[in-house]
Amino acid sequence: MVRVLLTDSISKSYTGGVSEFEIFVSNVRQLIRQLDEKYPGLGSEINNGALSISIDGDIYQDAFIEDLQPDSEITFLPKIGGG
Amino acid sequence: MESIEFQKPETVDEAVKLLQGADGNAKILAGGTDLLVQLRAHMIDPSVIVDIKSIDETRELNKNADGSYTIGAAVAGAEAHERGDITADWPGVIEAWDLIGSTQIQGRASLGGNLCNASPAGDSVPAMVAAGMTANIAGPDGRRTLPVEEVTAGPGKTNLKKGEFIVSFNLPAKPSNGGDAYLRLIPRTEMDIAVVGCGVALTLDDSGTVTSAKVSLGAVAATVLVVEDAAKAIIGSKLEPEAMSALDAACQAACKPIDDKRGTVEYRTKVAGVLARRAVSIAAERAGKN
């Protein structure tokens, strides 16, 4: 089970305040699809590039094809740019 | 945007004619460090630019027989700074003049330009005033001389009449036991316009008592101020703490500054007193070393 941690902004907007849950997926595609089923809009927010995904501490700016481990920890964060 | 005529007269008379002949819209070019900026920013739109640097008198820097100096209006600060004699006699004047802008600006900026630009914050002006410098003015009615403090009339304005221009300055002979100094406050260490400037010239007697003094402040009023009460506060003193406090207070009282992007009224006023104290100390030290 992949562990998903959400920031307040995201949990308030999409999950009715749920900020931590586990989900059974083996890659980011599945994660996006399942999130959209569970919390409509969240998956597409990730898919359109507004959010980056942190997988076990590594930040992926445009994740989609990445595999996830059964014990992976996922967080979503605003896309980062820089100067 | 009309095209501009460019003239390079070689004599004072020619220059006066050009200035007089223009439809009230001639600009004098010496070092150009203000003129070109204003031109580029469309703040001015002259019909003719008169480059006075081919007139020998504007380029001279001579020590006269009586120990005074004649300084051409277009001489650059760096040129004067490289001269040992004037720098030794009037370090404050040279410091002030050569503080104008960067090395690059110092290679061009002139006393005539700094004065006639008539910015209340012109660095060289308080030092020129404190030293008792006069401006030699040429015009359609011939020559006249004005103390430097009487040349400017307000921000961007001078008392020069149509057709007149400053040809040169007279810097008095350095009095024995005399010293001068100029200090300014800028936010950075270089490249800024003075938030406050203070020029001081004074003389001491052998006991170290101040026998004469002139204190001048820049950037705290529409024109450079001569603060007579400040001079009075220290004349007759040996710069004891009370005299210095009175000097500080007199300078603060004389200030009529504005709030602007470079400083507040409170800041300018307070710092005017601080700089006056420091400049007086430096001038006195220089005077004492004679």
Next chain:
Amino acid sequence: MSSDNRKYKWVGTRQIRPDGHDKVTGRAKFGSDFSLSGMIHGRVLRSPHAHAIIKSIDTSKAEALPGVKAVITSKDFQEQPAELKAAGEGMINYRDMTRNVMAREKALYDGHAVAAVAASTVEVAEAALELISVDYEVLPHVIDVDEAMKEGAPILHEEMVPSGMEVNGPTNIAKFVEFNLGDTKKGFEEAEVVIERSYKTEAVHQGYIEPHAVVASVAEDGQAQIWCCTQGQFQVRAFVAQLLGMPASSIRVTPSEIGGGFGGKTVVYLEPLATLLSKKAGKPVKMIMTREEVFRASGPTSGGSMTYKIGATKAGKITAVEATIKLLAGAFAGAPAGPACMCAVAPYDIKNVYVNGYDVVVNRPKVAAYRAPGAPISAFGAESIIDELAKELGIDPLELRKLNAAKKGTQAAYGPTFREIGYEETVDIAMKHDHYSAPLGPNQGRGVASGFWFNIGGESSATVNINEDGTAVVISGNPDIGGSRASLALMAAEELGIDYDKVRPIIGDTASIGYNFLTGGSRVTFATGLAVVEAAKDAVRQLCERAAKIWEVDAEGVIWENGHAKPASTNVGDFEPLSLANLAAQAPKTGGPICGHNAQNVQGAGPGFATHICDVEVDPETGSVSILRYTAIQDVGRAIHPSYVEGQIQGGAAQGIGWALNEEYIYNSKGQLDNPGFLDYRIPVASDLPMIDAVMVEVPNDRHPYGVRGVGEVPIVPPMAAVANAIENATGVRMSALPMSPPRLLAALDQADIKEAAE
């Protein structure tokens, strides 16, 4: 990983940069140095009002002026959808972008473009601008972030609906974000000391010395070529394509040498205007911003207003932090509120953190990225209050930071758990550095502060072409602002096993190399570097295959060592090694050109941490501050070219010192910028600064073959608090607002004197 133990021949050495000679001789072509035959010149008419409805624009007189070839206004730009797209720095709203490059319904800041002219000369174009008459209805304006959030404030965008919160009626708040870790209520209950403070920072400009410049040429068949100074030629292409409705394939963008960017050249201003003018005029159009235009209409980064609350045990363990960070975005949404919140206390292992942020529009130019966007602002608050906490607790400020330092395995307040990071090492080195124990004189003080930046990877493409004589060309797609070509060439030389000076790195235009995300976020040496390494490996693989063909062995039997193909073992056969030059010479008959290539979306950027030490002397009578000594310690992963890594650290620290002491936007009562020039927008000059001692800590990033971390962003994060903490140490007065310019500091010192006298 094993790479740490490898001895490198080129990586880590200080070679002369490939573009160096051109830059010391004046040959290098920057944005405004490019010209085309038949070129005409464009100028922009800008709003003198901070906020005004544009009722009408009459361009007829300008069009009639001899020499004028084209005039454009917002009418010439198609409307754009109001949706966010991932296309550049952050999310791009093209509806806003088209309005920012050319005001449509309203002018939203002093300097906002309202029309543009192309004419035979600059003078004619400027004369034409004066003939354009714009009928404005001037509206009340708002400049300050706190004012803009108040009820009754002038509203910039009536239709704007904030994200992340609900409000009744129109608002200037574009976005609200929140980050929560643990339970701050509980955290503050555990605290024995609680401090609460407010802080404010000014908007500051990136201050690149090269103004924006472009030459655009649109041919009759619609094919456009654009030469410009940009941090991302591919972003310029994307933005121009979208704003002008052109296919990307019809636009070829060539980046010039770039005279500084720092994030400010990640967006477009002139490029769409010049392209449209060129299309209309049928001639190449050159446009250069004046310095005044740069200040009035480009950049800056946000100004901020913050409150912080921090709780700790007497032993110095921070138990909770709460913060609210309000950032001004300029005229259109897009302040870096998210990153500001995420970076705020990122260097620390704090179990209970709640940070929220606001993105607020005001009548100023729209903000652009500037080195670690958002982080320096929130860090000024965080690192100031931590200093206050240290004082309150009587604990050395570095000791306090060490006690709470984030390490591998620490969960950051913004979610992820850190991998290998080097924050604690920077604190340890600071504590042992002789600077930290050097004596101080009267009116002198010392301050420390830390900083964090994520760093990013992103889409990167690189090609390594092996030339017939055994040299190589590396083509990448990121404009080189600070020496990245040297770093890329060093890594390629290392991989290929040939000399550095046999590798020539060039930067491709949008038609000659695959897509690259822009130069920013400290990504180039890391991400594009990774693509170059992979492309070089691809070339090496091909070289090994060629050797295998020559030797008639399996390719697996060939290895690459020191620039030579060798049999992997004696079992493969006894062959003399073949050099790269030899294999290159034989390429025509062994299969043709050898071209290595790699394109990927690079992930795994290693976060960067820094700790700075600053000594100041304060003139108590004038409020002037001198920076006496400055030491910047930073985890750089691995320094590929140490000189340019040091340069990034020194330059970032200097910019931070400017931000701390003197840089600010000064608006008059009409909302017009009063200091649009280097005279009164006071960036540090050489005589303002001491040497900046850059201490590089190398904790390699295991996601990169050479351990690279981005280094360019984080050095600007600590300086503002380091300077403020030093001033407090020198005077006992806490400056909670930037800049700490002489008038402001003297006022604070006087205030403290009055307070002391009263007590």
Next chain:
Amino acid sequence: MAKHHISMTLNGEPTEFLCSTRQTLLDVLRDELNLTGSKEGCASGDCGACSVMVDDRLVCACLVLGAECDGKTVESIEGMADGENLHPLQQKFLEEAALQCGICTPGVLVAAKALLERNNNPTETEVRYWLAGNLCRCTGYDKIVRAVMSTAADMRENAK
């Protein structure tokens, strides 16, 4: 009025050009003579990127009119190297990475050369004040100041 016909010596070569009164020496160098090594960062004398020598005096080319230059001797960055040989300052700037983006570099080099020709043993403070009119936003000035001082040390050594 008609353009001015100006003759000057530029980087050792007799050079003629036509300019209007409004054109600065910087405009002339860049637009008329196609020497784009001198940069325009501000056009107001505040950044020093257009530093050149006029009659052996360091100035900002943006604050000199082209029309003023008749009979003058002008040296720009393009004249600093001697054929294939870089000036010692240019070489040192490369070796010590005293440039990042490079936009200020031509002006800094021209200014530093002017300093070393007057004073081959400047203190750090003298270097910093001499170069205060040359803004650099990339380097924090550290490596620039070091490179100038280290070139001065080489020059003193070579003069022995």
